[in-house]
Structure formats: structure tokens, C-alpha cells
Amino acid sequence: MTDQTDSHLVKRFKEGEEKAFNQLVLRHQKKIYDLIYRMTRNREDAADLSLEVFVRAYRNLKDFEERSSFYVWAAKIAVNLCLNFLKREKFRSFLSIFDLAEMKTTTPSPAEEMEKSELKVALDSAIQSLPTRQRTAFVLKYYQDMSHQEIAEIMGITEGASKANYFQAVQKLQKLLARYH
Amino acid sequence: MKCNKIHILLSDYLEDSLDPGERKWVEQHLGECDCCRLKLKEMKQLYGVLAQDEAPQREEDFWTNFLPQVRSRIGEKKRLKGSLVPKTRLALGFLSLLLVVIIGYNLFHTDLRNLTGMESNQNVEMTVTEPVLSSAADQLADALSAESTQSKVTGVILSEEEKEDLDSTVTLLTENYLSQKEISFILDELNSDELKQLEESINKLKLATIL
Numbered sequence: 001m002t003d004q005t006d007s008h009l010v011k012r013f014k015e016g017e018e019k020a021f022n023q024l025v026l027r028h029q030k031k032i033y034d035l036i037y038r039m040t041r042n043r044e045d046a047a048d049l050s051l052e053v054f055v056r057a058y059r060n061l062k063d064f065e066e067r068s069s070f071y072v073w074a075a076k077i078a079v080n081l082c083l084n085f086l087k088r089e090k091f092r093s094f095l096s097i098f099d100l101a102e103m104k105t106t107t108p109s110p111a112e113e114m115e116k117s118e119l120k121v122a123l124d125s126a127i128q129s130l131p132t133r134q135r136t137a138f139v140l141k142y143y144q145d146m147s148h149q150e151i152a153e154i155m156g157i158t159e160g161a162s163k164a165n166y167f168q169a170v171q172k173l174q175k176l177l178a179r180y181h
Numbered sequence: 182m183k184c185n186k187i188h189i190l191l192s193d194y195l196e197d198s199l200d201p202g203e204r205k206w207v208e209q210h211l212g213e214c215d216c217c218r219l220k221l222k223e224m225k226q227l228y229g230v231l232a233q234d235e236a237p238q239r240e241e242d243f244w245t246n247f248l249p250q251v252r253s254r255i256g257e258k259k260r261l262k263g264s265l266v267p268k269t270r271l272a273l274g275f276l277s278l279l280l281v282v283i284i285g286y287n288l289f290h291t292d293l294r295n296l297t298g299m300e301s302n303q304n305v306e307m308t309v310t311e312p313v314l315s316s317a318a319d320q321l322a323d324a325l326s327a328e329s330t331q332s333k334v335t336g337v338i339l340s341e342e343e344k345e346d347l348d349s350t351v352t353l354l355t356e357n358y359l360s361q362k363e364i365s366f367i368l369d370e371l372n373s374d375e376l377k378q379l380e381e382s383i384n385k386l387k388l389a390t391i392l
Binding site for chain 2: 022025026029030033034037038043047050051052054055058059119120123141142147163164166167170173174177180181
């Protein structure tokens with residue numbers, strides 16, 4: 001069964017075989033988690049959102065037309081969830097200016113913070129400072145090793161725009177991380 | 182302009198994912214452009230830094246429990262969806278009821294306001310129209326007396342002046358009646374003889390108009 005392609009598993013699920021979906025989850029859970037972690041830079045948020053990706057994938061898999069691979073489709077769900085999450089977080093942090101008691105911290109616990117090296121903190125900060133389009137293109141290209149065609153499909157942009165976003169992200173990171181070169 | 186295009190291709194060049202034509206073009210340009218060579222060097226340095234950015238590893242339990250948690254959430258959402266149907270119906274029923282109450286209250290409230298308003302308006306109208314009506318009644322009385330002296334009871338010959346008086350009186354009364362509907366208050370105050378006289382006068386007027 002493990003030799004089956006995603007496409008076969010999707011077909012079996014559409015035919016009513018629930019277990020086929022489990023295989024898809026087990027096959028892609030780590031990569032989806034990694035994608036979300038790279039976008040949010042937070043373990044707990046990544047854990048919660050990656051579960052949600054598969055819940056949404058389950059609900060919509062019957063309508064999946066397979067114009068792209070299952071993973072690209074699931075990554076698109078993940079990216080959309082992340083972008084919504086980041087927007088909410090941005091809004092929350094904006095509100096927290098007025099009400100510090102309501103502030104939800106996305107920064108790691110002190111124990112986690114201690115584990116982090118200075119470089120890690122700088123990397124988190126640099127990637128979080130990228131505009132969302134650039135961050136998405138960068139994460140999908142650099143960490144997920146996707147082609148610009150796949151990135152364009154996920155982000156709903158052209159391949160050229162994907163390349164440009166990626167290059168702009170790289171340029172910004174070069175400046176922000178110059179002292180670690 | 183050419184350098185900008187090369188810069189965008191540099192990451193693919195490093196990953197060796199350019200097609201042979203593009204690769205040759207980039208290599209040729211790098212051979213003759215210091216700026217682009219520097220850019221390539223910086224990009225390599227950045228990739229060296231980024232290589233140290235490892236995602237924190239999750240404990241094995243997390244991955245063991247991942248699928249059960251996904252399944253549990255799917256189950257929860259299904260239950261929630263199922264339980265939402267009667268809840269939604271209940272909510273819709275409640276909203277409908279609320280809507281009916283609000284509309285009913287507004288209608289009733291408006292009617293009540295109109296009714297109370299009418300009562301107070303009636304008093305005003307009565308006071309306003311009193312001189313008009315009394316003048317109309319005077320004119321009618323004059324016309325009737327003129328008719329009784331100058332016309333025969335069975336005859337319908339009225340002088341032009343009388344006809345005009347009667348016409349204007351009836352018009353005035355009719356207008357008042359139509360616009361303010363207050364004539365009944367006046368008629369109520371007339372005795373039977375006066376009413377009879379008025380009726381006869383109107384009949385004569387009708388005949389006069391026909392003729």
C-alpha cells in the first residue's frame with residue numbers, strides 16, 4: 001500500500017475508502033508541519049495549524065480535481081491558513097498596543113529562548129520581517145524545494161512574480177544577516 | 182537591466198535548475214560582470230547561514246499522535262456540523278419570532294400613535310373648520326330662504342344668484358366633508374326640520390343641475 005501514489009490514494013478515498021486518507025496524512029504530515037513552522041516560526045502554532053490543514057483537506061478532498069499534486073494542493077491550504085493566521089496575529093499585536101493584558105505572545109517560552117542561538121533568533125527575526133508574499137515564496141522555494149511553477153500555482157501568481165518575490169526576499173535576508181556571513 | 186535578470190536567475194543557477202541555454206547565458210555574463218559575481222558570492226554566503234536554520238525536531242509522541250488528533254478533529258467537526266442543524270433551526274425559529282414581535286410592536290405602536298394623534302387632531306380640526314362651516318351653513322340658510330320666497334315648492338326655477346349661492350355652499354360643504362370629514366358633526370346638531378329642509382334643497386339643486 002505504501003507504494004501507491006498520492007493520486008491512487010486520493011482516488012481510493014473518493015471511492016469511499018477512509019483509510020486512504022490516513023496514508024496521505026502519514027506521508028505528508030512532517031513536510032506540512034515544516035512548511036507551517038517556517039512560515040510562523042512557532043512550534044505550537046505550527047502544530048495546531050498543521051492539524052487543521054489535514055482537517056480541511058479531508059473536508060475538501062472529494063472536490064479536489066487533481067490539477068496539481070496532492071502535496072501542492074495541501075500546501076496551498078497550509079499557506080492560506082498561515083496567511084490568515086499571520087494577519088490575525090498582526091492585528092492582535094496591533095491591538096496589544098492598546099491593551100497589554102490581552103496580548104497573545106507568539107514568542108517562545110524562556111526555556112525555548114535559551115535553547116536558541118543568537119543566529120537562530122536573528123534568522124527568526126529576519127524571516128518574520130519579510131512581507132508575506134516574499135516570505136511565502138522564500139519558504140516554498142528554499143525550505144520546501146518547490147519549483148517556481150508550483151509556487152506560482154500555490155500563491156496564484158505568475159512564475160516571473162514568484163522568481164521576483166524570491167529574489168527580493170533573498171536580497172533582504174542578505175542585508176539583515178550580513179554580519180553572520 | 183541585464184544584471185537584474187541575471188540576479189533573478191542566480192538562485193536557480195546555484196541549484197543547477199536552469200536549462201542549458203539560460204545556464205550558458207548566466208555563466209557568460211558572470212565571466213564579464215564583477216557586480217553579478219559579487220551577488221553570487223553573497224547569495225552563497227546567505228545559503229551558508231540559512232543551512233544552519235534547522236526546524237526544531239518534534240518528539241516521537243507528537244508524530245504518533247498526529248493522525249489520531251486529525252481524526253479526532255474531523256470527528257468533532259462532523260458532530261458539530263450535525264448538532265448545528267437543529268441548533269440552526271432553533272435559532273432561525275427564534276429569529277422569526279423576534280421579527281414578528283418587532284413588526285407587530287411597530288405596527289401596533291404606530292396605530293396607537295396615529296389614533297392618539299387623531300384624537301388631538303380632531304379637536305384642532307374642529308376649531309379650525311368651525312368658522313368655515315358656520316359660514317357655509319349661513320350661506321345655505323340664506324339660499325334656502327331665498328329659494329322658499331322666490332321659487333315654488335314643486336318648481337325648480339332658481340335665479341342665477343341663488344344657484345351660484347347654493348352651488349358654492351354645497352361645494353364648500355362637500356369639500357369640507359371630503360377633506361376633513363367633519364360635516365357629520367354639524368349634521369348631528371341639526372334638528373329633523375332643518376335636515377329635511379337641507380335634503381329638499383339638495384334635491385332641488387340636483388334637479389337644477391340636471392336641467
